[in-house]
Amino acid sequence: xxxxxxxxxxxxxxxxxxxxxxxxxxxxxxxxxxxxxxxxxxxxxxxxxxxxxxxxxxxxxxxxxxxxxxxxxxxxxxxxxxxxxxxxxxxxxxxxxxxxxxxxxxxxxxxxxxxxxxxxxxxxxxxxxxxxxxxxxxxxxxxxxxxxxxxxxxxxxxxxxxxxxxxxxxxxxxxxxxxxxxxxxxxxxxxxxxxxxxxxxxxxxxxxxxxxxxx
Amino acid sequence: xxxxxxxxxxxxxxxxxxxxxxxxxxxxxxxxxxxxxxxxxxxxxxxxxxxxxxxxxxxxxxxxxxxxxxxxxxxxxxxxxxxxxxxxxxxxxxxxxxxxxxxxxxxxxxxxxxxxxxxxxxxxxxxxxxxxxxxxxxxxxxxxxxxxxxxxxxxxxxxxxxxxxxxxxxxxxxxxxxxxxxxxxxxxxxxxxxxxxxxxxxxxxxxxxxxxxxxxxxxxxxxxxxxxxxxxxxxxxxxxxxxxxxxxxxxxxxxxxxxxxxxxxxxxxxxxxxxxxxxxxxxxxxxxxxxxxxxxxxxxxxxxxxxxxxxxxxxxxxxxxxxxxxxxxxxxxxxxxxxxxxxxxxxxxxxxxxxxxxxxxxxxxxxxxxxxxxxxx
Numbered sequence: 001x002x003x004x005x006x007x008x009x010x011x012x013x014x015x016x017x018x019x020x021x022x023x024x025x026x027x028x029x030x031x032x033x034x035x036x037x038x039x040x041x042x043x044x045x046x047x048x049x050x051x052x053x054x055x056x057x058x059x060x061x062x063x064x065x066x067x068x069x070x071x072x073x074x075x076x077x078x079x080x081x082x083x084x085x086x087x088x089x090x091x092x093x094x095x096x097x098x099x100x101x102x103x104x105x106x107x108x109x110x111x112x113x114x115x116x117x118x119x120x121x122x123x124x125x126x127x128x129x130x131x132x133x134x135x136x137x138x139x140x141x142x143x144x145x146x147x148x149x150x151x152x153x154x155x156x157x158x159x160x161x162x163x164x165x166x167x168x169x170x171x172x173x174x175x176x177x178x179x180x181x182x183x184x185x186x187x188x189x190x191x192x193x194x195x196x197x198x199x200x201x202x203x204x205x206x207x208x209x210x211x212x213x214x215x
Numbered sequence: 216x217x218x219x220x221x222x223x224x225x226x227x228x229x230x231x232x233x234x235x236x237x238x239x240x241x242x243x244x245x246x247x248x249x250x251x252x253x254x255x256x257x258x259x260x261x262x263x264x265x266x267x268x269x270x271x272x273x274x275x276x277x278x279x280x281x282x283x284x285x286x287x288x289x290x291x292x293x294x295x296x297x298x299x300x301x302x303x304x305x306x307x308x309x310x311x312x313x314x315x316x317x318x319x320x321x322x323x324x325x326x327x328x329x330x331x332x333x334x335x336x337x338x339x340x341x342x343x344x345x346x347x348x349x350x351x352x353x354x355x356x357x358x359x360x361x362x363x364x365x366x367x368x369x370x371x372x373x374x375x376x377x378x379x380x381x382x383x384x385x386x387x388x389x390x391x392x393x394x395x396x397x398x399x400x401x402x403x404x405x406x407x408x409x410x411x412x413x414x415x416x417x418x419x420x421x422x423x424x425x426x427x428x429x430x431x432x433x434x435x436x437x438x439x440x441x442x443x444x445x446x447x448x449x450x451x452x453x454x455x456x457x458x459x460x461x462x463x464x465x466x467x468x469x470x471x472x473x474x475x476x477x478x479x480x481x482x483x484x485x486x487x488x489x490x491x492x493x494x495x496x497x498x499x500x501x502x503x504x505x506x507x508x509x510x511x512x513x514x515x516x517x518x519x520x521x522x523x524x525x526x527x528x529x530x531x532x533x534x535x536x537x538x539x540x541x542x543x544x545x546x547x548x549x550x551x552x553x554x555x556x557x558x559x560x561x562x563x564x565x566x567x568x569x570x571x572x573x574x575x576x577x578x579x580x581x582x583x584x585x586x587x588x589x590x591x592x
Binding site: 145147150155 | 296298327328329330331332345349352353430453454455459461462463
């Protein structure tokens, strides 16, 4: 009974910049072409992380009478507990919120199972792909804390922003084509930013997202 | 007394300020008869509620059910956010400030879906240092000064907050070079917030560059039903009724004009101040919208009226035909007082801010019935 690990096909990524100057929205469909919609103030990314167990098939084979542990010949009720295929779905919600203090976008996220039970950070870290835990542990710039969501009055996990400005600067300085003294266009900043922070939380950004700049 | 001395005296009052609390153990956690009496505690304004554990535990320990303690507080059913300073909680949640303030304490059943976890003093200290870093970033453009604090300095700073020791605090915090706000500082409003950060506040030497930004945390409580006396104010039964704005204020001074507290509140909540003229605070005035004027750009399209607070914070009732259609600033409360809005903002910041270098401002607003005040702009 091996749990298999699948990411469902619906990776929907919507980014909206919350700086009060209006929102630019990108949506990423399926495995990723970049579309542009106009939307209200919503900002979220949802990725479904599915753990499926194939045991419901196996159980139905075990129909025969078997002695129970007490050795008596008792009739075993072989009704199968049909498990929903999506029983162990883990949900991730990602929000991107602008921090007026640090003047950078900040990634907030929470994760919970299909019954709404929130998951602990230790469990989350087990779920992350290998290289993202490396990013988290090695980089002094990325660490996850549990803090209150600035608008939702609930505890969420947050990728701490105090290093963001530093490494975003480094990112743009190393490639002169990426901007310059005029500043970096919002779309480019955001897609670069999410490619960095996404690594820490196992979010992959398709390359197509970068092909649309400066057209 | 000169202004400097008045400032120092104000700081002393603030540091020594305390809220008398009458703390009741929640009945679900009372396992003995008779019920334990409530604990009477004087909680420092600048402190945090979980830090009261050493005082409360002995008082209630004999009656608690077995288990692990995770302390949390509530006021009339509202779980209290432990990372907000005690004085701010009191100013915000008790419109009519009741003394003693009656709170309920729990040692079990932490509401982890509402409150972020708190593991005692360490969590509070971490939150404090984190806020201090944020304040340093706002003022200096980087948090190097806080991150480079020696271990012993950090400990001493934290203990000065724990014990309410202003002299120690001021001595240690002066090393952080979070300069006092000067009236003469003139800063430019930052227009393009998304510019690449190559030219902000970060020099090679790591020295501070004044950004002209002041760390402020604003708590806005909006009600749709007006009230004359504070004791008639409706109760806050959910944090969703409070808009929390963690946004720095940029001081920019026009010639010959002082940047006042009103200017600061206006910068954060422009929708409250459609009229730009200064109000003579001695005379309550009603700003009536002139019929001839073109409708303002204001999104809520309300008639705005500004009440002038008297010393006790009571409102002067202005008679106005359609009360329900206005947005009224009812109260601005900082460190338990209602300062006159004409006071220079720099004075307010320098003398009334909390030790993590944030100025906490509680604002009570009455909004038109169907149009809630927006959170943010």
